[in-house]
Amino acid sequence: MVTALMLAAFTFNTAENLPVGLLELISDDLQVSVSAVGLLVTGYAVAVVVASLPLTHAVRTVPRRYVLTGLLAALMVSSLAAAMATSYGLLTALGQALFWAGMGPVAMGLFAPEVRGRVVGALSVAGSSALVLGIPAGTWLGQQSSWQVPVAALAGLWYAT
Template structure:
């Protein structure tokens, strides 16, 4: 279960930052100026920042498994949309959908993950999730950039859809359904 959450954190952070390594390829492929492609990253970040608190508030009564699977389903769909995008505007819409999915994901994922484990190992759980998110910058984006340069910019975006699907299935199958405020007994001792 922790592996599915770690993969989801890695995938969301890679999706957020991947265009940085693909700026020129996207610019050439969609025939748009580099600043417009740069807005794919800026717009994403602003959307997450602006939407996080309102979306976390909106889903506060929704069972956490449903929030996480919904966010991951949106990640998969938006990554597929982005990989198939033939215009800048379609790519931008896909990126903004991914950003809207990421906003509640981070608000819910941490508390869910630590709630699955005994108190004495929760610090390690938080550390593992942090490492997974950080690996996106030191592994996900460079590998995605390399893959994009070997083929085309859509290839690493399609890979993110696959990684998101693996996370989605893992969480949908293994995460117990609980409502916010319910005490969930740790599933794994550590």
């Protein structure tokens, strides 16, 4: 179970930051400026900030396991949709505003109190590993193929969780 949560945290942080490594590839493919693609990252951050509290409030009575399961499914679908986007207008930040709001409580509820600190530590390590492993690997994969390949690969990682 800890491994699945770690994979989810790793995939989440990789998905969140991967566009930074793929800016030029996305720009060239969709024929928009690099700065326009960079706005996707900004727009993503704004969407998460604006949506997190209302979404968390809206699902407060739903069991957290169901929220997390639905969230992971939505993230998988949104990764596939982004990988298949053929125009700049179709690339949006979808589905990630609830991740950390749901992940922490779910993780805490799944484990005994005496191991919860280690679980939170493992999630932190997995999330940070995305920045030093996931982004460089995704950028490299995109440079070897196309930007869509690492974005689609994230859907596979979502499925694995």
